[in-house]
Amino acid sequence: MRKIRMGMIGGGIGAFIGDVHRKAAALDGQIELVCGAFSSDPAKSKESGKGLFLAPERCYGSWQEMIAAEAKLPADVRMDFVAIVTPNFMHFAPAKAALEAGFDVMSDKPATFDLAEAKELAALVKKTGCLYGLTHTYTGYPMVKQLREMIAAGKLGKIRKVVVEYPQGWLATSLEKSGQKQADWRTNPKLAGASCCMGDIGSHAENLAEYVTGLHISEVAADLNTFVDGRLLDDDGNVLIRFANGAKGILHASQISVGEENNLNIRVYGETGGAEWHQIEPNTLQIQYLDKPTEIWRTGHGYNGDFAKANSRTPPGHPEGYLEAFANLYRNFAGQIRAKLEKREPSAAELDVPTIEEGVRGMAFIEAVVASSAKNAAWVKLD
Amino acid sequence: MRKIRMGMIGGGIGAFIGDVHRKAAALDGQIELVCGAFSSDPAKSKESGKGLFLAPERCYGSWQEMIAAEAKLPADVRMDFVAIVTPNFMHFAPAKAALEAGFDVMSDKPATFDLAEAKELAALVKKTGCLYGLTHTYTGYPMVKQLREMIAAGKLGKIRKVVVEYPQGWLATSLEKSGQKQADWRTNPKLAGASCCMGDIGSHAENLAEYVTGLHISEVAADLNTFVDGRLLDDDGNVLIRFANGAKGILHASQISVGEENNLNIRVYGETGGAEWHQIEPNTLQIQYLDKPTEIWRTGHGYNGDFAKANSRTPPGHPEGYLEAFANLYRNFAGQIRAKLEKREPSAAELDVPTIEEGVRGMAFIEAVVASSAKNAAWVKLD
């Protein structure tokens, strides 16, 4: 038995999401960071690695160099997988190279820059047989998993309506002009892709709705907006959604909703029950019925199902947060790698990590809402 | 000085909203119920009046009879105004008759059965010079008025986005088949009009959004649904909305959202601030800013503006509810009548009651969402 070894692409000094990935990977003591190509600037990459207490020789000047060098290391030394934490435009190329070199991949979302890349990557994952995980963090929360399990078991009856929201307010002003790094690349179509708001957070909402309900969105009618002058991509959007089973709904996301922090939330209504969950208070799941009192289900209790239990660490009332949800993805993914090392089938809990299939659906969603909005909110189908 | 005298049309034994109107009218001691035509069945009307301690001779067998008889009574005895609390299809005719007989009118919403009637009524109000009030109850809450005042004063900056919701769950099953009176007429196109959900509660959401923001909805793209088998009208609907000033938004209403009681709520986002209000906890108004802590404004405090203060009765922490909001409409309307009796101009607070103009806008909204949905959610303008 040993820790699973991770190499990181991106996430140098000053980056936001790379640090989150590292903390999430470290939390459960199953994964160790052994190498990285933290920046496209070799000096900055090495400086970043030093601050992470890495051996200097494994702080690489580029991800190409890292993949090549690690592939040559002995099996008991080299990294097991790469974590890709770069901006969107730089997801596909390193993922492709890693898969082709036989490394498993854990990638930040959205999977790629556009749908075509995502489909190509899906084919490559299939071809290589390597593992691919996608960090749709919010499906990592225990009570999201509990809701998914309850809906799958029919506790709410046939689903009729879904309301999923993701309002934020941090881009209500032209923050990108101040040089703020996170705002800068997300609002740049060359780095972010066809959409800012829908690509960055609308796709989380789409993923959450599909994960929780087990349903697929079949078509969308989208009214995307750019409220901040001079911005090149959408910073807000309102979408009517229809599911393949006949359910209807609303998805809206925003980065200009002043005062909203990171308010992803979902409400689901079936024929016999309803449910509500908020990311900001993630350990509470509200379940509603036709004719009896509403129930408050909470993380950590024995009455929860297997998936909720497998993805929490502490007794009820010890709040688990964003990093724990993120860590669930990493721990489950590490379990898949360990299963491979141990030549056994991974468990259902280990397999509970978003895959390239969710990546493809996310890119299809982004392209559909952009296309619909360009046609004045005409309905556009997701392939 | 004397109490203002009210005659009621509808609201007999077993009715829901008539009783609410009576309690609302009674609360502040400004209005007394003096007569009524409580049912289309004369015996039931008289029986109802008896239970309300009315003089038998003023419990009329029909509203036609009441209007005719009251008009002949001495000025110091006859009713000052009629309250119309019948189902939608029976709003226009008694309102018309009352106005033509010189009586002021307070009507339940929506104003009429269709838009054409509403426009005719608006013309009649203008012609007769009588007062007309419409009980869009939810604008009666102090914190709704506070928000309106703050937005008008520019506290949130130019408005960009509005999310207004009105989910209920009481029609999630085919309740109308059980003979439940409220469900029965609301789902009957001959009694309710072109829409059930949007007519009954969607129009409240529309009214709230316009009241609070001071903006007009200019066009809608609506996806209305009928989830319960055999139902003849919509029981749910999702609507993209655009305002005349360029603001965008979402309006959704539902009667099949299991577990939702009467969850009207609104969020408004401007360039520099945001706000959130929920009818279910109506004494709290949340105000958000770009860069400082969110504030909780509450009913009853000295820091509130004139309209909030004029419409609350108790110190902070003594919850005022639905009946108080309803009573605000009646008390303000009674103030208008009293101003007329006293031959003075009504105050701004007295004038703060929805008029036939809001009634016309509401009917235009209902017809627009129905038309849009019939065209697969194509955009339809409100006249």
Place this chain on the structure above:
Amino acid sequence: MRKIRMGMIGGGIGAFIGDVHRKAAALDGQIELVCGAFSSDPAKSKESGKGLFLAPERCYGSWQEMIAAEAKLPADVRMDFVAIVTPNFMHFAPAKAALEAGFDVMSDKPATFDLAEAKELAALVKKTGCLYGLTHTYTGYPMVKQLREMIAAGKLGKIRKVVVEYPQGWLATSLEKSGQKQADWRTNPKLAGASCCMGDIGSHAENLAEYVTGLHISEVAADLNTFVDGRLLDDDGNVLIRFANGAKGILHASQISVGEENNLNIRVYGETGGAEWHQIEPNTLQIQYLDKPTEIWRTGHGYNGDFAKANSRTPPGHPEGYLEAFANLYRNFAGQIRAKLEKREPSAAELDVPTIEEGVRGMAFIEAVVASSAKNAAWVKLD
């Protein structure tokens, strides 16, 4: 059938609680105000009555005059009961006089100025056979009644612990020096009695705890405080409590807890369940269990018991507030009077109004906490 006729003692122009009593009495259309002695100043009393649209001859110059004059009026004209809404020192004398003249009495709380008066009044109620109601408003809420019913039915098991709180912040500064009327008399030992905070609101907390649990507080250890310089009575107090059944608890009340509005709340823990209720959001009752999700019980639902149902007026989600709770006391009390008029037994719902027995217990509580605090929080028994 006719309305029940009320005469009021106190509650002139500018008074707070008198207006609340009038609105509460008016809400349900069962009671009419027919006369009053609104002030110890006859001119002010008459002026107050005029604003209430009363006949001038029934606006009396003193309560002595009112009781004498009304007693001489014909049975079909004279008041049925008096509502006493004066400061504490002026509760006993008019109540005594009214009872002796054969009038039923509804009194604001606390019942009297001291315990001796309360015991004398209890004897008088018994002797005269008149009805006596005490407006411990907060037991009028539907969900308080629901909790009482559930505890009585054993749903929480044997009660072990009670935490009841009543923090306010309005006396955090020396408001009485500004001439504010409510602050002035409450902090004056000659008008308020032995205690300010404990008498005014601590006694509500005591009453709520005993009403909900059906248990009696047997002894108290109290640490009362006066935080504002120059104030003559307590403005805060912390009390350990013990119940006769062996349950333990905490009661604290405060008028100097800055930012607290009127935050009466209670938590009760039994062997198999727990409960929590807050006056500020009174339509929600939380029920907790050993091993299943917490439940949210809400006003207006069919699943509630008879008492909750009998004391609410609107469907779920139409908030009922302080005035409705207050109105429940008046409507139930009016039912008792009507039962007497109809020579029938009052129903359980009609009898659900605090009596002079609760008044005696409240006064005993106030004297016990004052005595305990004077002995450095030594235990003092309630007789």
Place this chain on the structure above:
Amino acid sequence: MRKIRMGMIGGGIGAFIGDVHRKAAALDGQIELVCGAFSSDPAKSKESGKGLFLAPERCYGSWQEMIAAEAKLPADVRMDFVAIVTPNFMHFAPAKAALEAGFDVMSDKPATFDLAEAKELAALVKKTGCLYGLTHTYTGYPMVKQLREMIAAGKLGKIRKVVVEYPQGWLATSLEKSGQKQADWRTNPKLAGASCCMGDIGSHAENLAEYVTGLHISEVAADLNTFVDGRLLDDDGNVLIRFANGAKGILHASQISVGEENNLNIRVYGETGGAEWHQIEPNTLQIQYLDKPTEIWRTGHGYNGDFAKANSRTPPGHPEGYLEAFANLYRNFAGQIRAKLEKREPSAAELDVPTIEEGVRGMAFIEAVVASSAKNAAWVKLD
């Protein structure tokens, strides 16, 4: 630069708090676990270490062996500090041995088995000059630190009243009879000390109240209870508290409050402001004022002070929970060790970890409440 090296005493397979310590230490990538004496059973200790991927030779059979062996290792290999995560009775001896061998110590709370041990340990810390940290986890939350900073800056004015609560429900039944390990030792006076409820969680409440206000509790009047038949220690307690500055308050803790998870919370009222914080929703801090709207301060915002900022990792709306609060203690403590390695003064943020002084105060509190309760809640001073 290198990671700080931790050796662990206790925390073998099946232990609860040891795993929490490991995750907390791992989260920020500053500390690595290098050795351990995980159990008093050598085989179990080695098995535990194997599951943690440790080198077999550094999985020791006893803590005595570990301290002796590690002391002999080269400076660039041996552990820097020990983490003590055993039950209360086994805190003092290994802490003493470690300090005497020159190792820094991070200990679970309460510091020792009784007050005498705590005082001896304090003397030893002073004598050896080693670092000592105590994991009063709940002071690790960013918004607790924000409140402390605001109170210290006088934002609430002079403090008058503190209400601190810590209800749990997990010991409402005789869980210890089922063999549940956590219940077993906590209710055993030989392993837990003089108190169960007050020792385990009441001391957290005491520490939180003193940390946040900067005040010292000077005396207590305590009514401790044992509600579950056959239990040897208290499972509930209600305490009147007085602070050295004249402030008053209430502290209560419970393990039999059915339905309460881990509901530590505190309310503080000063002359000009108030505050409220709940561990279960730890990223929200409510601040109240005399005459303006209540404010909601939240983790992660730029408006927070230095200590809140130094102890959070993610942007607003990405909930940080219990493990992050715990990790703050470890990261700050690691900073102190690093400062020593780097021969520099530790920063204010690094020094923000509970010390043996808080440990002594906690033990004094426990002994005082036990003594007071034995005297029927007479006042007992804390030394």
